[in-house]
Amino acid sequence: MRTLLLRSLFASPATIDGPAPADAALDEVGRVLEGRVRRLYGRSLAIREVDAGSCNGCELEIHALNNPVYDAERFGLRFVASPRHADVLLVTGPVTRNMSVALARTYAATPDPKWVVAVGDCACGCGVFEGSYAVVGAVDKVVPVDLSIRGCPPRPIDLLKGLVALLEKATQAPARKA
Amino acid sequence: MSHGRIARLLAQAHTVAPLKPWPRYEVGHVAFDEIGHALGEGERELFGLWAEPGRVHMALRAIGEAPSVVSTVVIDGGFPSIGRWHAPAIRLERTINDLYGYRPVGAADKRPWLDHGAWEIENPLGTRAACALRDPADYAFLPVHGEGLHQIPVGPVHAGIIEPAHFRFTANGEIVARLEERLGYVHKGIDALTTGAPLDRAARIVARVSGDSTVAASFAFARAVEAALGFEAPPRAAVVRGVMAELERLANHFGDIGAICNDAAFALIHAHCGMLRERVLAACDAVFAHRLMMDVIVPGGVAANITHDGARLIISALDEIAPAFADIVRCYEDTPSLQDRTCNTGYLAPDLAKRFAPGGHVGRASARDFDARRDFAYPPYAGLAFDVPLFTAGDVDARVRVRIGEVWASMKLVRDFLAALPEGPVLTPIPDANAPGEGIAITEAFRGDLLVWLRVTPDGRIARCHVRDASWLQWPLLEAVIENNIVADFPLCNKSFNCSYSGHDL
Numbered sequence: 001m002r003t004l005l006l007r008s009l010f011a012s013p014a015t016i017d018g019p020a021p022a023d024a025a026l027d028e029v030g031r032v033l034e035g036r037v038r039r040l041y042g043r044s045l046a047i048r049e050v051d052a053g054s055c056n057g058c059e060l061e062i063h064a065l066n067n068p069v070y071d072a073e074r075f076g077l078r079f080v081a082s083p084r085h086a087d088v089l090l091v092t093g094p095v096t097r098n099m100s101v102a103l104a105r106t107y108a109a110t111p112d113p114k115w116v117v118a119v120g121d122c123a124c125g126c127g128v129f130e131g132s133y134a135v136v137g138a139v140d141k142v143v144p145v146d147l148s149i150r151g152c153p154p155r156p157i158d159l160l161k162g163l164v165a166l167l168e169k170a171t172q173a174p175a176r177k178a
Numbered sequence: 179m180s181h182g183r184i185a186r187l188l189a190q191a192h193t194v195a196p197l198k199p200w201p202r203y204e205v206g207h208v209a210f211d212e213i214g215h216a217l218g219e220g221e222r223e224l225f226g227l228w229a230e231p232g233r234v235h236m237a238l239r240a241i242g243e244a245p246s247v248v249s250t251v252v253i254d255g256g257f258p259s260i261g262r263w264h265a266p267a268i269r270l271e272r273t274i275n276d277l278y279g280y281r282p283v284g285a286a287d288k289r290p291w292l293d294h295g296a297w298e299i300e301n302p303l304g305t306r307a308a309c310a311l312r313d314p315a316d317y318a319f320l321p322v323h324g325e326g327l328h329q330i331p332v333g334p335v336h337a338g339i340i341e342p343a344h345f346r347f348t349a350n351g352e353i354v355a356r357l358e359e360r361l362g363y364v365h366k367g368i369d370a371l372t373t374g375a376p377l378d379r380a381a382r383i384v385a386r387v388s389g390d391s392t393v394a395a396s397f398a399f400a401r402a403v404e405a406a407l408g409f410e411a412p413p414r415a416a417v418v419r420g421v422m423a424e425l426e427r428l429a430n431h432f433g434d435i436g437a438i439c440n441d442a443a444f445a446l447i448h449a450h451c452g453m454l455r456e457r458v459l460a461a462c463d464a465v466f467a468h469r470l471m472m473d474v475i476v477p478g479g480v481a482a483n484i485t486h487d488g489a490r491l492i493i494s495a496l497d498e499i500a501p502a503f504a505d506i507v508r509c510y511e512d513t514p515s516l517q518d519r520t521c522n523t524g525y526l527a528p529d530l531a532k533r534f535a536p537g538g539h540v541g542r543a544s545a546r547d548f549d550a551r552r553d554f555a556y557p558p559y560a561g562l563a564f565d566v567p568l569f570t571a572g573d574v575d576a577r578v579r580v581r582i583g584e585v586w587a588s589m590k591l592v593r594d595f596l597a598a599l600p601e602g603p604v605l606t607p608i609p610d611a612n613a614p615g616e617g618i619a620i621t622e623a624f625r626g627d628l629l630v631w632l633r634v635t636p637d638g639r640i641a642r643c644h645v646r647d648a649s650w651l652q653w654p655l656l657e658a659v660i661e662n663n664i665v666a667d668f669p670l671c672n673k674s675f676n677c678s679y680s681g682h683d684l
Contacts, residue, residue: 001446001509001512001513003505003508004446004450004505004506004509005446007505014453049339050335051340051341051342051364051679052342053363053364053366054341054364054389054680055386055387055388055389055392055680056341056388056389056390056678056679056680057386057389057390057392057470057472058389059339059340059341059389060389060390060433060470061469062339063339063433064452064455064456064459066452067449067452067453067455067456068449068452068453069452069453069456079339081337081338082337083335093364094366096363096364096365096366097294097296097297097298098292098294098296098314098362098363098364098365098683099334099342099363099364100296101296101314102334102335102342102363106335127386128371128379128382128383128386129366129367129371129383129386131371132366132367132370132371133297133298133299133302133306133367133370134297134302134365134366134367134370135366135367152386152472153389153470155463155469
């Protein structure tokens with residue numbers, strides 16, 4: 001273990017430079033947040049991940065956000081264990097009928113203000129599972145969606161771009177009205 | 179040829195020609211039941227149990243012999259229960275009952291399995307009759323009686339970034355007396371979606387049965403289609419598939435070794451393994467234009483080639499990974515506080531592994547010496563010598579050590595494949611199917627053997643496709659290994675298995 005630690009001391013960082021927020025995502029969340037009650041978060045968002053029917057491909061790439069290469073925590077993006085601690089629900093999968101109650105309850109358990117990010121082609125539009133008796137459909141069929149990040153699965157860097165855009169908009173100080 | 183009851187019964191049975199490459203036998207209910215009885219006594223291993231309209235099939239194998247499929251016709255909506263004799267069949271039968279409405283006659287457990295009462299139809303592959311919604315919470319968990327017991331319901335939404343399922347723990351203080359799993363939350367109706375689908379659409383659906391095993395599933399699907407239609411992928415395609423399968427194994431083992439250590443509160447190895455996994459995925463992305471290599475393996479070959487530069491890129495990734503992984507292994511071995519958590523935790527007895535025939539590291543950590551690559555020697559593994567690590571300790575540590583051994587073996591395989599990559603095309607056009615065909619194939623995914631059986635119609639569509647992930651035979655054993663462990667060790671045990679929820683729920 002000492003060798004590993006010692007070598008790390010002299011190695012250059014594994015973490016890649018942070019991406020600029022995705023323009024399209026900025027527009028999308030910008031529109032959504034317009035006119036909503038804004039709160040100063042101090043540049044941090046607590047994220048609860050909900051697999052509502054995914055093949056687990058999206059989960060693998062969401063996991064990668066926490067590895068030293070992408071290191072989402074440096075942006076204030078932190079994954080939390082309960083929806084009650086979350087600002088953002090990161091939802092994957094076509095919502096299966098067997099998961100739709102659990103997803104609706106998870107959303108209800110998340111305190112306001114909250115945002116929902118649909119991750120992956122299935123969450124955004126049902127993907128290859130369209131038309132199945134066992135699937136309700138895209139995430140917005142069950143809970144309101146504020147940001148869609150497409151891909152099958154989206155690359156971690158695209159997830160990061162989308163989430164950084166959400167962070168930019170969500171954490172702007174609220175404009176006070178006179 | 180082995181002796182015993184099943185061999186005698188099959189010798190008298192009618193062989194059905196269309197299935198390739200394994201023999202398929204049609205038997206009556208009496209013989210089917212007797213085979214189930216003999217299975218329960220350990221005469222064969224059960225590789226799968228599934229249905230199609232009017233028939234129930236099971237795949238069997240005697241150790242050291244070629245596998246076979248035994249089928250029986252459904253009579254009066256029923257077939258003889260195999261689960262009454264052989265426990266690994268129970269959930270598979272409950273699934274057949276949910277999807278088709280075919281009753282396993284004589285089965286003790288009549289509860290639905292994948293059907294949570296939310297589909298609005300019953301028997302989606304059978305009558306498809308409209309039905310009223312049931313309360314999803316209305317499920318009869320097995321009763322537990324005893325002084326001082328309490329229950330901990332967990333899920334379907336868990337605390338980590340993992341797939342959904344419900345775990346009902348009954349504990350006495352910190353000690354788990356029983357775990358009962360309830361799965362099916364991510365059931366997407368894959369069997370129905372593939373039914374009637376053209377081959378290319380079915381291939382894309384099968385590639386999404388379980389994202390972590392997308393290569394292995396596409397590999398098995400392609401081989402089953404090729405068997406059904408009687409053609410082969412070109413030699414170069416077979417080797418490219420092998421490279422992809424081993425890269426997928428490496429990426430998953432790195433991820434899991436790290437995650438297991440993380441569940442034992444040892445984040446250092448997790449961080450380092452995460453970087454190794456990322457290194458593999460970046461190479462996959464550069465060579466195959468997809469980090470998880472989805473949809474690259476197709477019936478007839480592969481949709482992406484490995485260029486000279488691509489091969490060099492993969493080799494240079496392995497050159498970087500090998501010494502770094504050696505450091506990680508040393509760190510694992512030199513840290514007693516970590517082994518204190520993994521040794522003797524989640525013990526799977528070899529006799530239970532023998533009975534359930536779980537594939538992959540779950541079986542190989544408990545003395546079950548099986549690897550589909552070696553034992554079924556499908557291309558490109560035929561004639562290759564490679565290490566299949568085997569342990570008998572049966573605990574979390576043994577499962578970690580199997581994976582460590584497989585990492586070394588896979589790295590060597592990738593190098594060997596790339597050093598002898600045959601020249602030539604990578605895709606054979608799919609021949610016109612002018613007669614119905616039936617094919618079966620097994621590949622070794624990172625978590626164990628993955629079986630695909632399918633029937634192709636004369637116009638080149640899927641009549642019925644069944645994918646059996648290794649998880650089916652591993653999930654029930656997770657209930658067994660957590661018994662008498664502390665509740666806090668469940669994540670460790672669960673991760674050491676790493677069963678697929680989506681691959682099971684279909």
